[in-house]
Amino acid sequence: xxxxxxxVAGICVxxxxxxxxxxTKADGGGGQSTPGASTxxxxxxxxxxxxxxxxxxxxxxxxxxxxxxxxxxTSVQPDKxxxxxxxxxxxxxxxxxxxxxxxxxxxxxxxxxxxTSQPQLKPGASYTVSGSAxxxxxxxxxxxxxxxxxxxxxxxxxxxxxxxxxxVGVALPIQIFWNNPVKDRAAVEKRLSVKTSVPVDGSWHWxxxxxxxxxxxxxxxxxxxxxxxxxxQGVNAGNNTWGTSGRTIAFSIGKSVVSNVNVKTHTMTVRxxxxxxxxxxITAGKDGFTTRSGVKVIMEKFTVKRMDAATVGLKPGDPEYxxxxxxxxxxxxxxxxxxxxxxxxxxxxQGSANVSxxxxxMSLKDAQWFFNQTLxxxxxxxTGTTRHMEPGNGWTDWNTTWAAYKAGSALS
Numbered sequence: 001x002x003x004x005x006x007x008v009a010g011i012c013v014x015x016x017x018x019x020x021x022x023x024t025k026a027d028g029g030g031g032q033s034t035p036g037a038s039t040x041x042x043x044x045x046x047x048x049x050x051x052x053x054x055x056x057x058x059x060x061x062x063x064x065x066x067x068x069x070x071x072x073x074t075s076v077q078p079d080k081x082x083x084x085x086x087x088x089x090x091x092x093x094x095x096x097x098x099x100x101x102x103x104x105x106x107x108x109x110x111x112x113x114x115x116t117s118q119p120q121l122k123p124g125a126s127y128t129v130s131g132s133a134x135x136x137x138x139x140x141x142x143x144x145x146x147x148x149x150x151x152x153x154x155x156x157x158x159x160x161x162x163x164x165x166x167x168v169g170v171a172l173p174i175q176i177f178w179n180n181p182v183k184d185r186a187a188v189e190k191r192l193s194v195k196t197s198v199p200v201d202g203s204w205h206w207x208x209x210x211x212x213x214x215x216x217x218x219x220x221x222x223x224x225x226x227x228x229x230x231x232x233q234g235v236n237a238g239n240n241t242w243g244t245s246g247r248t249i250a251f252s253i254g255k256s257v258v259s260n261v262n263v264k265t266h267t268m269t270v271r272x273x274x275x276x277x278x279x280x281x282i283t284a285g286k287d288g289f290t291t292r293s294g295v296k297v298i299m300e301k302f303t304v305k306r307m308d309a310a311t312v313g314l315k316p317g318d319p320e321y322x323x324x325x326x327x328x329x330x331x332x333x334x335x336x337x338x339x340x341x342x343x344x345x346x347x348x349x350q351g352s353a354n355v356s357x358x359x360x361x362m363s364l365k366d367a368q369w370f371f372n373q374t375l376x377x378x379x380x381x382x383t384g385t386t387r388h389m390e391p392g393n394g395w396t397d398w399n400t401t402w403a404a405y406k407a408g409s410a411l412s
Contacts, residue, residue: 172377
């Protein structure tokens with residue numbers, strides 16, 4: 001009986017020893033686990049390993065590391081954060097790089113037991129997680145893991161108005177043009193931000209799935225510094241279209257130049273920083289070529305511009321056809337072809353009659369002075385006609401009420 005009891009005890013010891021030496025394997029959809037502490041695997045794919053609820057880490061234990069996504073994972077969504085977690089001790093250094101060597105920013109929690117990346121991975125890229133952790137036993141544990149992000153069917157990239165470093169007028173709307181349509185506008189808009197050197201109340205407004213604009217409630221304050229952050233790398237725009245890059249645009253607002261054209265009185269008043277600077281005699285569109293009323297914004301500036309009536313549908317032989325190769329001091333205010341420019345051929349009508357084909361004409365002297373005062377983005381407010389600006393015929397953001405403009409945000 002005594003020998004039999006000893007035999008049973010021996011078997012128990014062997015069973016316990018076998019349990020203590022078993023190795024826990026990482027779930028294929030979960031995180032990398034580094035031995036050093038007791039762990040139990042989650043049944044949820046993508047979840048990192050966690051300590052067994054029935055065990056308590058000893059005061060002296062090796063760091064146990066879990067990385068999400070799992071080592072060797074493929075088709076990882078670029079808009080999901082990467083996490084590195086230790087269940088004992090603390091993380092000492094974490095680096096996340098793509099195959100081009102570009103780093104992904106991230107941050108530690110307060111006690112440095114977890115590091116979380118920004119959700120801005122590149123689609124179709126390979127990533128390496130590296131670093132180290134220190135357990136409560138004082139030993140350093142190296143960290144190394146690799147994974148790949150899914151490939152995008154289409155990329156999302158941005159073209160922007162204004163240019164980086166440009167000084168613009170007080171009415172210029174920020175305009176972002178996407179190379180592919182955006183289905184999930186809210187997801188993309190969350191990645192857009194505007195910072196200003198003085199407080200400004202503004203809103204994004206989706207023109208269509210390929211364009212989103214931003215303007216303040218009122219004109220930009222003169223002298224404001226503006227930074228636009230397009231943080232769209234890794235964003236899911238829908239239809240397997242993913243942001244492949246981000247960019248930052250910084251620009252400045254110049255002095256305030258606000259002009260008012262009164263078609264009925266044939267005058268244009270120009271106010272600079274709120275003070276009347278000049279009243280200019282003008283001529284505007286005649287019958288059949290009525291100048292549009294509304295808030296226009298200077299889009300382009302040309303010291304010399306060819307103006308050909310063929311661009312507005314008139315053909316050679318038509319009595320109204322014209323082709324002037326050297327129109328001076330021309331500033332575009334509509335996409336359809338309205339300009340403010342020097343017009344010496346209509347000097348006898350300036351200040352008294354409307355004889356143009358829709359443009360606002362003035363003397364060469366006044367046109368040059370006005371050209372030298374303005375910037376791309378300065379407003380020109382036209383009144384006195386029943387023909388109004390069509391949405392999208394130029395930079396027409398200011399012809400929409402503030403309430404309607406804000407309603408055009410995907411986050412409103």
